[in-house]
Structure formats: C-alpha cells, structure tokens
Amino acid sequence: MRTGSSDRTTGDGRTAPDRTRPKGKIRSTLLPLSRALALFLLCLFITILNPNFLKPTNLINILRQATPQIIVALGMTIVLLTGGIDLSVGSTMTFASVVAGYFLTQVSGLPWQAAAAAGLAAGAAVGLMNGLMIAKIKLPAPIATYGMLWIGRGLSFALMGTTPFYGFADGFRKYGRGYWLGLPLPIWIMLAVAALMIFLLTWTVFGRRVYAVGSNADAARASGIRSDKVLILVYVLSGLMAALAGLLLTARMNAVDQDIGEPYLLPALASPVMGGTSMSGGEGSVGGSIIGSLLMVVLLNGMNLLNISSLWQQLALGIVMLLAVWLDVSLKRRAET
C-alpha cells in the first residue's frame, strides 16, 4: 500500500534522485516495524515497573480506552492522506454526543436508534460544512476546521446549556459497556471500522483517489480526478467517525458533558503521525494509525499505573505529539537530500 507513493515521491510531489531509492526502501520497510518495536519496548518498560500492566483485564481496558481515539484517528488519517487537516474532530465528538443525548433524554417516545442516527448525521453535517469550505470556497483547512471547532462548541452549549444529559436507554448503553464473545462491544465496532477503512483505502477507486490527491494534486487533476468531490467526502467521513467515537464514549459514560470530545484533538492528530502518516499527504496507513494510537494510550495507562497525576497528561501529550511530527519531518528531509 505504502510503497506506491512513499519511495519515489517527496512531500511536494517532486521526484527524488534515484540514488536515494535503496535508502528509501529500507526506511519504508523499517519504519512501521520500528513503531511496533517502540510499542513493544514501552510495554516492556511499564511491565518491569508495574507487573499489573500485563493482566488481561488491564490489556482489554487499554484497548477499550483506545477505541474512541483509534476511530477519530482513522478519520484524521484519511484527511491527512489528502494533505488536509481536521482540527474540529474533538468539538464534533462533543456536538454529535450532545445531539444524541438531547434526543435520548429530552424527546420522549423516540427509539434510541433514531437518536444515535441524529448524532451521526450531526457529525456528517459538520464534516460536510468543513468539506464545502475547503473544497469549494478554498479556505485553508486549518482555518476552516478551526472555525468549525468553535461553531460546534457554541452549538453544543446552545443545545445543552451547562447541565449534562445523563441516564440513557439500555439499548444505547449496551454499545458502550456490552460484551460479545468475551470482548467489549466497542472493540468489535472499532475493529469493524478499521477493516472498513482498510477496504476503502486499499480496494476502492475512492481510496486510490485519496492517495492521488494527497501525493500530487496537479497530477490527480490532470488525470481527471475531481479533487473537490474527494475532499468533501473525506471531511464528511472524518466528521462521521468523530461522531461515532463520541457516541461510543457517551454510551459508556452514560452521560454527556461539554468536555467529552475536546481532549481527543491532540491524540487524534498525533496518532496518525506517530503511525507514519505524513502531514503533507499521500502517505500513511490504517495499521500505522492504530499502532500510533496504542502507543499514546499505553503511555497514558502507564502514567496511571505509575501514579502520575492525570493533570500532567496534557503536557505529556503535547510533548509526544511534537516529537512525533518532528521525527516525521526530519526523516522526510533526510530522504529528500
């Protein structure tokens, strides 16, 4: 999947000199492994400090904690693949959860499926707005999505005020805390989403177009790809995934508040980049983003096990994200020269 774009073309679409090819090939085979290795070493390190880490309940707990983050990060991955960015995912998570919570608790006689659908639709609508602003009005993606972040936040406030919605229908809550074949339901949903994403990116025309638009927009246009359609769809997908992550989190917590999604923005950006998705587009994979997410969640879980106050977590996330992006940028520059 990655070899098509990562070996030969650089971030801005130029062709790198031939002599760098072997180096590039080694890099592209080693890097995913090195990330898995980093994950393994981190786990080993935490296990030595606190053996409780390896208990199955803790491992399942980690995976369940990672679920919303992985889903948001997969949405972000596909946006990054086109060379864009979606800074609104955290606020979209909140907004979609608030919409679903509103229909679940404030409107009587509505089945929970309809409320969940309304939440997903809200996420897709936010994504559609982002996509239209970026593809049609040609606003820079950071500006458009950062504006959307605040609109989503304002709308959530307007719909809910300051008192959280809580106490949802059992059918809805099952998707947060139910089990199937011994594994929590959210994990199954996450696996299904990941499989769908792999299928979408690897086996469909749309997937090829996403990579094409991201690695060389001019060439994509020259070969007849309507990049605005691809872009709009990509942002809708990102909004939809953010909404899904928000709903799973809401179902698990059995309550929605104003801060439910906001902490997910930094991890959602950092996970794909740590997993090898390039900020300049055209390069990245679903598996990498999942490993990247796991790295961050294991780090946070380790901090919990080692009794480091959760107040410092934002600091750790900021540093981890900066290091990840720096590694990406400097490796890319080394490949270019």
Place this chain on the structure above:
Amino acid sequence: MPLKERLKQAPPAIWVLLLMIAFFASREATFLTIGNLLSMLRQGSILIILCMGVAFVRIGGGIDLSVGAVMTLSGMIIAWLLAKASMPMFPAILLALLAGLCLGMLNGFFVTKMRIPSFIATLGTQGIAFGISLGMNKGYVISGLPSSFEPLGHGLVLGLPIPIWFALFAILLSFILLNLTQFGVYVYAIGGNEDALTLAGKPSWKYKAMTFGYAGFMSGLAAIVITARTMAAQPTVGSGMEFEAFFATVLGGVFAGRGGIFETMLGVLFILVLRNGLNLMGVPTYLQLAIIGTVLILGIIFSTIIDRRFRR
C-alpha cells in the same frame, strides 16, 4: 501609507463592523456612550495585547495557537511567585514576561529549527503550557495575591484604567517595531518571500523565531493584566483566547507579508463590538459562543470571496 489609501484597501470586515455598530446603536441606547466604550476597551485590553503579538507571527507567515495557554502559564507563574514565594512585585513581573518570551522562543525553535508546521508546533506548546498550568497547582486557582498588585488591574492613571495603558503601550511598541525598525522590514520580508531573504544572506530563521518570541512576550504582558484584574490565576483562563486573537487578525486582513497594526486593531474591534453588543442585549454566554463563531467564519468566507473577486 495615508489613511485614505489604507481604507480603500481595507478588508470588507470594516463595512461589516460599521453595520454591526449601527445595529447595536439602534437597539441599545447605552451602546454609543463614552462609558461603554471605556468598559469595552478595558475588557478588550487583554485581547488587544495578545493580537499585537499574533499579528507579528501572521505577517511572518505563521500561525500561533499557543498565546492563550502561554498567557495562562505566565499568569500562574506570576501568581505563584507573588502568593506562594512572596517575591516582590517587579522581579515577579519580569520573570513572567521572561517565561512568556521563553515559551514563544520555544515555538520559534520548533518552527525554524525542527521544521514543524507552525500550527502544529503551537498546538503542541498549547498542550505543554496548559499541562504545566494544570499540574503546577494540582488544577486549583492560585489566589491570595498581595494588595499592592491590585492597582495594575483596577487603578486609574490620567482618568484611564491602567489595563488600557498596557494596551496602548503594546500598540505603540508593536507599531514602532513593525514600521520603524529593520526588524519590521525583515518580518514583512519573511512573510513575503522567506527564501529570497535567506538568499540575500540574512538569517531569516532568527527573525522568524523572534516573531514567535514577541508573541510569547505579549502573552506575558497580557498575563500581568488579567492576573491583576481577577487577583487570581486560573489554570484554564486563557482557553479560547488564541482563537479570538487568531480570527481577529484573519478578519482584519493580516496575512503573510500584508497587513499591520491598523488592520489588527480593526479585527480586534470587530470581536470586541460583537461581544459587547451581545452582552448589552443580554444574550446568554453559551449562545454568544455560537453566534461569535458563526459570524466570524461567515466574515472570513465573505472577505475571502470578495478578496478573490477583487484580485481577479
């Protein structure tokens, strides 16, 4: 450039601003009074100071999303030094300014030396600064500041509140730096064509890092005002300020290599008038967020479209 020429080139935001002023003036009799103007400026002094720093970064071609968090951390530091370490006022103020400057320079280092895109680098710094602000006092507010600190937030000099004097100082300093010094010339040059400046043999990365440093310094200055006004430091006080500062500059028409102090003030006034008018009309805070966000994004879409038509 004479004012008339500037007005001709001014972004469409100015017409929306006049429209808004007319609207609020017709709805609320108290809107167009000196008292309201003063209270608007006093409340807005923090935003004005932050925007001056952000304007330098914008003109230099970057984005700074960390100013709110840097202001928060500087405020926490100043309150900690005054209340917990009982340090005298002036060293504490200097240290807070220094902390702001250092965090800004850290941004500059990330962007120029580590080559991280500026909005990601500053988002990372935002996480770091908020993280330290939350962690350093376990998430609690620091209060119990000495009363000698209070005049900085509430005192009057020559009939004007001291926060407004701080804002005027920031405006004047920024104007001088941007228009009358070599540094200002380089800032515009970086935004216009960074490679050309490098080829001309100038260390353009140094000047670029300095724009971020200046934004950090201004965040430190804003931290003094906000801490003195509330006489306490909250670890989340600056959350959202970076958004207002960023959009004020975008709305005013400050982009890489274009715009200046006048355009920045235009954008700041846009936000201040909108917020003040909504307050006077009694719109609840949570609705204000949605309205301000929507108006800002519509304003930006509107001015981008007009700008593009105009250029064609």
